[in-house]
Each structure stands twice: as C-alpha cells, then as structure tokens.
Amino acid sequence: MTRTRIIKIVVAVVILAAWELICRLGLVNAIILAPPSSIVAAMLTSWRDFLGAFQVTILSIATSIALAWSIGIGFGLIFGLSPLGYGVFSPLLTGLFSVPLITLYPLFLVWFGIGPGSKIAFAVLTGSIPIALNTMDGVRQIDRSYIGLARSIGASPVQAYFRIYFPLALPSILSGLRIGTSLVVIGVVVCEMLAAVDGLGFWISYNRTIFKTGHVYLGITLAMLSVVLVNIALGHIERRFGAMRAEAATATV
Amino acid sequence: MNATTVHNEKSSSAVEVRGVSKVFANGFRALDDINLTIEDGQFLSIVGPSGCGKSTLLQIVAGLTAGSGGQTLVGGKPVTKPQPRDIAVIFQDALLLPWKTTLQNVEFPLDLQGVSAAERHSRSLEMIDLVGLKEFADNYPAQLSGGMRQRVSIARGLAQNPRIILMDEPFGALDEQTRIRMGQELVRIWEKSRKTVLFITHSLTEAIFLSDVVVVMGRNPGRILERIPVPLERPRVTDMIGSDVFGQLRNRIWHLLSDSGDTSSPAQNL
Amino acid sequence: MSLRWQIRIGQILMVALFLGSWELATRADWIGIDLLAPVSTALVKLYEMLGDPAFLRDYGATAGRVAVAFAIGAPAALICGFAVGEWQDLEKISRPIINYALSIPQSIFLPIFILAFGIGAMQKIVFGITHLFFVTLVNTIAAVQSIPKDQVTALRSFGASRWQIYCRLYLPGMLPLVLTGLRLGMIFNILGVLLAEMYASQTGLGKAIFTWGESGDTVHLTAGLIAISVSTIAINGLMRAFERRAYRYQLETRSA
DSSP states (O other), X not given: OOXXXXXXHHHHHHHHHHHHHHHHXXXXXTTTOOOHXXXXXXXXXXXXXXXXHHHHHHHHHHHHHXXXXXXXXXXXXXXXXXXXXXXXXXXHHHHHHTSOGGGGHHHHHHHHOXXXXXXXXXXXXXXXXXXXXXXXXXXXXXXXXXXXXXXXTTOOHHHHIXXXXXXXXXXXXXXXXXXXXXXXXXXXXXHHHHSOSSXXXXXXXXXXXXXXXXXXXXXXXXXHHHHHHHXXXXXXXXXXHHHHHTTGGGTTO | OOOOOOOSSOOOSSEEEEEEEEEXXXXXXXXXXXXXXXXXXXXXXXXXXXXXXXXXXXXXXXTSSOOSXXXXXXXXXXXXXXXXXXXXXXXXXXXXXXXXXXXXXXXXXXXXXXXXXXXXXXXXXXXXXXTTOGGGTTOOGGGSOHHHXXXXXXXHHHHTOXXXXXXXXXXXXXXXXXXXXXXXXXXXXXXXXXXXXXXEESOHHHHHHHOSEEEEEETTTTEEEEXXXXXXXXXXXXXXXXXXXXXXXXXXXXXXXXXXXXXXXXXXXX | OOHHHHHHHHHHHHHHHHHHHHHHHHXXXXXXXXXXXXXXXXXXXXXXXXXXXXXXXXXXXXXXXXXXXXXXXXXXXXXXXXXXXXXXXXXXXXXXXXXXXXXXXXXXXHHHHHHHHTTSHHHHHHHHHHHHHHHHHHHHHHHHHTSOHHHHHHHHHXXXXXXXXXXXXIHHHHHHHHHHHHHHHHHHHHHHHHHHHXXXXXXXXXXXXXXXXXXXXXXXXXXXXXXHHHHHHHHHHHHHHHHHHHHHHHHHHHHO
C-alpha cells in the first residue's frame, strides 16, 4: 500500500461521497445525474437482465476483437514491410480513418439486419484500421538489415514474418492493439445503442427512454469496466514482452 | 598480380568469383569484371574506399544480390540465392533478436533448418565457448556490450558450420579499443576453426593483421587493383603491427589506393 | 520509376480498383440494389439532392452544429491547453483530471446527454464540443511543452518582451502540433455530431442516413454516405495542408 495508492483511494472515496451528496441535495436534476447509491440499487434489482445483456455484448466484442486483431495485424505485416506497400496504404488508411465510420452502420444494418453481424462489421472496421496502421509503422521501423539476416540464415518468408519481423514490430503493434481494442468495445456498445434488440448498449438506451437513470449509469459503468479490463489484459501482454523489448531499441548495434 | 581468369573449369577452391560485374539501374558500374579466388581455409580481406563495391561483392557472393554478369561459385557450385548451410554472413550490426538469449540467438539458424534440439544446443554452446562468452549464454543482448554482441553474431555464423564465412565490416560500429580487441579475438577464433573467410574492411591495419591475403579494390568502376599475400607468420600477435614487414605492406596498399586517386577514406591512417 | 511515382500510381490504382469493383458488382447485380447502389447512380442522386431543400436543410443543420461546436470548443481548448502547458502548477492539478477524462470514452455517454439537453441542436453541439475538447487540449499542451525552455531564457536575456517571445518563438514552435490538434478535434467533432444525430434527432445528416437505412433506401443512403465522406476527407485534407505548411514554416524559423 504505497502512499500514492492511498491518496488515489482517498480521492476516489471523496469524489464518490461528493457525488452522492450533490444528488441527495438535489443540486442536479435527478434525471441527468444519478447518485452512486442508485447505481448499486439498479445492480441489485436488475442484475439478471444486465448480466444477460452483458453476455450478448461480450460475445460480439470477443468476436470483433479476434477479427480486428487478425485482419489489422495481418494487413499491417504484409503491406508494411515493402516501402511501396507502406507508401500506398498508410496514407489511404489514415484518410479512411478521418471519415466518421459510424455513418456506415446504417449500411451494415441493411446488409446484415439488426443483430451481431452489423455490430461486428462496424466494430471490426473501426478497430482494424488503427491496428493495421500501427503494425505497418512497427514493421517499417525495423532495421532493414534484418531482412538480409533473415535471408542469409535461411528463413522462409513465413518463418521470417512470424519469428523475426512480427516480434520486432511488437511494441508498435501493441499500442495499435490498445487503440483498436478500445474502439471495438465502444463501437459495439454504441451500435447497440443505435439499433439493437439486446446487449448492453440497448439496455442503456432503453432505460434512458423510461428515465431509469440509475440503470443507465450502471450500464455505462459496465461498459467502461469492459474497456478497463481489456486494457489491463493488454497491459499483461505488454509486460510479458515488454521487459525484453524496452531495451530492444538500443540492442541492434 | 591478379588471380588468373579461368572460365568454365571445375573449381576446387572454396570461393571463386568469375568475371562478376554489377551495374545499377542508373548506369553506375559498381563492379567491373571481378575475378577472385579464395582457397579452402584461407582468410582473405578486401580493402578499399567507400563506393568501391566491396560490400556489393560480398552481397553477391552471399547470394543476397544478383550480379549483372559473371558467376560466383562456392564449393564448386554456383550461388544464386542464400545458402545458409554453406555460407554464413556476419553483418556490421550484430542483428541479434532482442527477446532471445545468447544461446537462443546462436541456435536460431539451426532452429530454422530443423536441426534437432540436442544437436543445436551442443553445437551452439561449443561456438559460444569458442568466442569466449560461455558465462553469458543466458544473457539478453541488452545486457551485452557492442563487442560481445558482435561475438554472439560470429558464434551464430560459426554454428551454422558453413563452408565459408562472409564478414561485412563487422567491427565498423565499434569504438577503437574494442575494435583492436575484437581483431585479436577473431584471429584467435579463426586460428582454431580455420574456416574460409572473406572479410571486408576500411582499415588497412585490420586487413593485414587478420588475413592471409589482402585484395585492394578501387572505385569508379569498382575493380581489383592488386592481390597481395601477407607473409606474416601465424599465430599473429599484435607486436607484428609495428614490424617493418607490416609497415611496408601498409605503405604499399596506401600507395595503391592514393595512386588510383582515392585517399578520401578516413580510416586510411589506421 | 522512382518510388514516389510508384506510390502515387499505387494509390490511384487502389482507389480506382475500389470504385471500379463497386460499380461493376452493383451493376452486374452480384450485389443487389437492395444492398448497395452503384457509384454512378448514387452520384446522380447526389446531384439531384443538391437541389433538394430537405437535404440542404439537413446538411446545413449538421454543418452548422459542427461549426458552432468548433467555434466554441476549439478556442476553449486552445486557451486551456496553453494555460496548462505554460503554468506548471496548473498542470499538476489538471493532469489527473485530463488523464481520467481521456480514458473515458465519451460516445457511450450519449444517452446522458439526451437526458440533459434533449434532442435539439444544443445537445449535438455540446456532444461535439466534448469530443473535440480533450483531443485539442492534449495536443495544445504538448505544443506548449515542446518549446525549449532554454530558448525562452535566451530570448529573455536579450531583453525580448513577453509579446515578442510569444510571437517569435511560441507561435512557430507550437503551430504544427496545434494544427494537428485542431484537425483531430474537428474529426472527433464531426463524429460526435453525426453520432448524436443518428441516435436521436429530428434534423441533420445523421438522422437522414439513419432513416434511409431503416427504410432500405439504399440509393439515398449511398448518396448521403458519399456526401459525408467527401466532405470530411476534404476538410481533413485542407487542414493537413495547413499542418504541412506549418511544419515547413517551423523549420524555416528554426534555422533563422
């Protein structure tokens, strides 16, 4: 229990207490800001519903993550290594990313109907672009001499990609995964808010329409919790490779 | 005194370069009719100014680049692509994989070739011992100095048990002290293993000290100026650097280079 | 052929391939009109829509909200960013708040915004501002902190006034990052406004495309998507051009 830890916990408790007080005193409209106690109440009364909704959302998120990671990393590895590939696709993808991709969601709805398909399509699209971009950057920064090394020791292209280039690009890839995965999680929830019949986003939206603000905040908290959990998981992966990698920047000469 | 040009005859030498040339897309003649022979177990250095094509020549012999003309033979067979079992390449950067230990790095080429775990383990340890890094077998590259990393790279090359070893200015990125020490290490290692070596360097001293033969190249176009055998005895010791023989050799090479119009390389006074 | 030309041709080829296969697949009915309209049809439709007052009203509504959000949010972010970057004490207090705010994905708070502000224009504007604010803020802080402190000291020792230091040193030094922050802020702003419109609105492009999607009107939908994409790519491209000029300007003043 370090000092900063204690301070952080104290600050969090103070904020929660102030939050509760502000609501109790009626300083803010109860419809807009629900006190922490109402979030807890919502959890106690409707936990079964929320768990069901959460499960649906988690399934879509998991599928989207798997797809976004593979597509993003795969694309980045293949096209990032050649200067031509990078020069062509990096600006194109960056340009594509400036478009508000959520506007494509209605199109996906037309294609896949309301359901996991359209959500996953959007989430995968939104998530794989930053992953691909960061992977390409990571691969591009690899010392060109490693290509010569790979060939001279007889690595087949597949071996070279998996065992040399991919690990070398890992730091960049991991930061891309952070961004992309957050976007996937948010993307799924937002899609559910826009048009769905179940899932966390739907429940948040539904409870808004019946003014159950406590439930709304519970849903949002759960969504944020998912993002936090995903980031923690990524942190673990980073640490596993990171220790050796942090020094990798200077290790080649 | 150039090596005689022999076309279409069986080669018994470790390396034979026949009439190799390299012209780049913009018309630049990097190499012009290079003929070179390296006998089995010979240590041959190439010195020359920047741009004389010595690295390009090494890349061609390694099978990493194609020449525009001529042929390269290693062990009597033509080289068209990399041959990890016959040819090991040591680059100027150690190019170790940062997430692997010394042992894992040395094992890596053997791992790729599917050599059994037991055999690659023992071969690698042997080479790590040979380069003097036995106590560092389980360390990561970040924990090693530049000279040590380069030694790991050399061990990796030796572990491939190749016919020939090509070294492209392997000590170029090291500071002077380390460079001298590495030179002594390399001589010791080579005199134990007696591999055929093609060694590229800027440094005349390094070339003479390490080699049996020094080939001097000039540029514009890249060509061989002269092939000079080194009459110093083995094992080599650093005292030889101050000897008359050494000095004469160095002068001879120096004049060759300056007469061909190239004293621009900064390392000529080494 | 030099690499630069290869890249340019490659990019053009990719775009052409994309548009070409889109057109081909939809015309040959491999992808039915009920799923996607051909590019040509959508473009024709878009041309029509440019004369349609309903579309123009929606486009204008969205553009207006984006503009207002930018006009309010950007200066606010720039001022706050400058203050935080320049004064260390302020930075120490704000850092944790900023970090927390950044880690919270604003988009999922949309229902709260509806509860608070209703479904009118103001809600969209506020939503856009919150999206744009933090991105621009962070970039502005970084821009201020990128000014080498020793250069400030040097100038002050020459007797330069505060104003002179700001104009001669801060401005060119900060410009590139500030412009990047503004551009990214704009992108997030547009995203926020459109998202809010898609979720709950009576007017606006977001609402329009959502309605078209629901009713399966792919022709209008495709046309609308093209309009949105082209607009944002154009805005992004324009702002990037400024960024690039700012970088060059920075290099020139650095060497001066």
